[in-house]
Each structure stands twice: as C-alpha cells, then as structure tokens.
Amino acid sequence: MEDKTKRNLKTAMKATGLALGATYLVMRHVAKKQYPKSVYADQPEEQNPMQGRKVVFKEDANDPVNADGKQGHLEAVENITHIPTFYEKYVKRGFDVVLSFGGLVVLAPVYAVTALAIKADDHGPVFFKQKRVGTDKSYFELLKFRSMSVNTPNLSLSKGEKVA
Numbered sequence: 001m002e003d004k005t006k007r008n009l010k011t012a013m014k015a016t017g018l019a020l021g022a023t024y025l026v027m028r029h030v031a032k033k034q035y036p037k038s039v040y041a042d043q044p045e046e047q048n049p050m051q052g053r054k055v056v057f058k059e060d061a062n063d064p065v066n067a068d069g070k071q072g073h074l075e076a077v078e079n080i081t082h083i084p085t086f087y088e089k090y091v092k093r094g095f096d097v098v099l100s101f102g103g104l105v106v107l108a109p110v111y112a113v114t115a116l117a118i119k120a121d122d123h124g125p126v127f128f129k130q131k132r133v134g135t136d137k138s139y140f141e142l143l144k145f146r147s148m149s150v151n152t153p154n155l156s157l158s159k160g161e162k163v164a
Contacts, residue, residue, distance in 0.1 A: 024101055038141045039134075046131075051138045054078045080136055114145055124150035 040046040053076040063071045104111075115126045127143045134140045 020105060023105075027101075040139050040141075046139065048133065048137050048139050050074065050076055052080055052136045054080055055137070118146055122146075122149050 055074045059072040118126045128146045129141045132142045
C-alpha cells in the first residue's frame with residue numbers, strides 16, 4: 001500500500017511540475033508579447049522626456065508648489081551611463097522571476113477570490129491600468145485590482161480648493 005502511495009505522490013508531483021512549467025512558459029510568452037504596449041513603445045508622445053537622463057531639482061519661486069511643498073522643477077543634467085553588472089542583469093533577475101512566479105502560484109486563490117468579490121460588488125472591470133515610472137525613468141503600465149466604484153466622480157481640484 002505504501003509503495004502505491006509513493007507512486008501516486010511522485011505522479012502528482014510530476015504533473016504539478018509540468019503544469020507549473022507550462023504555465024510559466026505561457027505567461028512569459030504573453031508578457032513578452034505585451035511588453036512594447038506596456039512601456040508605451042508605440043506611443044512616443046506618452047514617453048517620459050527625462051528617460052535615460054540624470055535629473056536634479058532646481059528651486060524656482062515662479063513654479064507652483066509641488067506635493068512636497070516646494071517650488072521648483074526637474075532639469076536633466078546628463079545622460080545615465082550605468083552599465084548593469086552580471087549580478088544585476090542575470091542573478092538578481094533570476095531571483096526576481098522565480099520568487100514572483102512562486103508568489104503568484106501561492107497567492108492565486110487569494111487573487112481569484114479578490115477578483116470575484118470586485119466583480120460581484122460592481123459591474124466594472126476587475127483591473128485598472130496606472131502609469132508608473134520604472135528603470136531609467138521610463139514609463140510602464142501597472143495592472144492593479146480596482147478598489148473604487150466605476151461611478152466615483154473624478155474630483156480634480158485646483159490649487160486652494162478643498163473637498164467638502
């Protein structure tokens with residue numbers, strides 16, 4: 001009986017490994033296909049003009065107050081000349097891929113329940129896209145679970161206005 005249990009366990013582990021490997025390969029293919037779209041490669045007007053440049057903050061009393069309560073703006077001073085090392089390019093990236101894929105597999109049930117709860121609560125999409133700044137100040141799209149109702153009004157406030 002124990003021999004049959006061990007064989008069943010080995011078979012289950014092989015099947016799980018194959019399923020996870022296939023899932024990884026499919027997800028990698030989809031990600032590579034979506035990459036140009038997610039970094040605005042087809043929309044030059046949406047790309048960050050400071051991409052690949054080192055910037056400094058220049059204080060200027062003529063500029064509006066920013067989120068930090070300071071007046072000023074960013075100025076590009078030089079191009080970035082950093083060349084990634086073997087560790088940065090391959091070892092760190094390998095750890096990132098393995099750990100994030102493992103986390104995705106482990107948390108998949110939580111993500112599924114979250115998606116179902118969002119869909120049950122509101123008729124809108126489960127995810128929304130947000131523009132973020134990434135490596136070398138390039139923009140990319142980040143998918144996030146939607147937490148606000150689709151009917152929430154857009155309250156763009158002018159300087160000095162307050163929410164009632």
